[in-house]
Amino acid sequence: MKHFLKETDFTLPEVAEVMSLARELKAARGRQASAALAGQTWAMIFSKSSTRTRVSFEVGIHELGGNPLFLNRNDIQLGRGESIEDTARVLSRFVHGLIVRTFDHSDVERLAANGTVPVVNALTDFLHPCQIYTDAFTVAERWSTACGGDLLGSLRGRKIAFLGDTSCNMAYSWALGANLFGMKIALSGPESFRPSKDFEAFLAREGFPGGFTFTTDPREAVRDADVVYTDVWVSMGKEEETKERLRTMAPYQVTASLFAAAKPDAYFLHCLPAHAGEEVTEEVLANPRSVIFDQAENRLHVQKAILTMLARSARR
Ligand code: CP
Numbered sequence: 001m002k003h004f005l006k007e008t009d010f011t012l013p014e015v016a017e018v019m020s021l022a023r024e025l026k027a028a029r030g031r032q033a034s035a036a037l038a039g040q041t042w043a044m045i046f047s048k049s050s051t052r053t054r055v056s057f058e059v060g061i062h063e064l065g066g067n068p069l070f071l072n073r074n075d076i077q078l079g080r081g082e083s084i085e086d087t088a089r090v091l092s093r094f095v096h097g098l099i100v101r102t103f104d105h106s107d108v109e110r111l112a113a114n115g116t117v118p119v120v121n122a123l124t125d126f127l128h129p130c131q132i133y134t135d136a137f138t139v140a141e142r143w144s145t146a147c148g149g150d151l152l153g154s155l156r157g158r159k160i161a162f163l164g165d166t167s168c169n170m171a172y173s174w175a176l177g178a179n180l181f182g183m184k185i186a187l188s189g190p191e192s193f194r195p196s197k198d199f200e201a202f203l204a205r206e207g208f209p210g211g212f213t214f215t216t217d218p219r220e221a222v223r224d225a226d227v228v229y230t231d232v233w234v235s236m237g238k239e240e241e242t243k244e245r246l247r248t249m250a251p252y253q254v255t256a257s258l259f260a261a262a263k264p265d266a267y268f269l270h271c272l273p274a275h276a277g278e279e280v281t282e283e284v285l286a287n288p289r290s291v292i293f294d295q296a297e298n299r300l301h302v303q304k305a306i307l308t309m310l311a312r313s314a315r316r
Pocket residue numbers: 049050051052053054123131271272273
């Protein structure tokens with residue numbers, strides 16, 4: 001039985017399958033395309049706010065014939081100190097899968113280790129793999145027309161520049177994803193937000209030693225980039241550091257001029273929510289090569305594909 005806690009939980013052939021399934025599900029939307037979760041209930045345990053992840057999973061599970069069960073952490077006994085281990089054991093007796101948004105990455109690992117149903121990482125402080133698969137699908141939809149529809153193959157050799165908070169979940173998750181997909185990744189942010197040694201060691205353990213470049217010069221990072229990516233400067237849980245983060249990250253704002261220093265046909269991506277005027281300007285968000293709302297929509301299609309693959313592996 002499979003879990004989806006990090007990008008590398010699917011092999012490359014499985015990633016290709018997720019992507020082509022997502023394309024089929026997207027094309028078929030509006031028709032009853034799949035009943036992959038018929039008769040199933042998937043619990044969604046959320047300890048942080050969410051618009052896209054919550055709604056796309058709830059709608060997606062429903063569209064696959066299943067029943068989503070949203071559980072705010074504080075509404076269940078987990079919020080009053082029941083252990084993660086017992087929560088996993090008990091919920092596994094009721095539901096067919098767990099979708100979890102939390103702080104510590106070890107929470108999703110402990111749920112997976114102690115439950116008997118698939119666990120999906122819907123964002124931790126460390127990684128946000130559902131977003132990265134969706135982002136990759138969003139650009140692959142565009143690039144693959146030039147390579148015979150090969151979604152995964154269209155990513156190979158492409159360069160992504162990630163600017164701003166280069167030690168947040170999105171930066172780390174993209175660093176892992178880019179290596180898995182055969183892309184190059186340049187991270188650029190303040191020296192104090194350089195990816196940690198622990199993250200470097202994690203990436204090496206995943207098979208990608210030295211898998212990214214880091215520079216404090218944003219122009220160097222975006223040179224020859226096919227994708228320019230940024231995320232909020234103050235992630236959930238980091239609110240106390242707001243003043244300092246806004247000050248040190250200011251040189252990394254994605255402006256029209258910085259975006260223009262990437263390849264002329266580069267795309268701008270942002271996982272959203274965006275803070276216009278902080279990490280990115282209104283002008284870039286509105287640029288025709290900004291694909292932020294396609295990214296948001298694609299969460300639905302890609303996650304339906306991921307859930308389908310996990311449900312299949314659980315039945316074996
Ligand atoms: N991008 C993303 O995960 O958005 P939400 O926080 O709204 O779910």
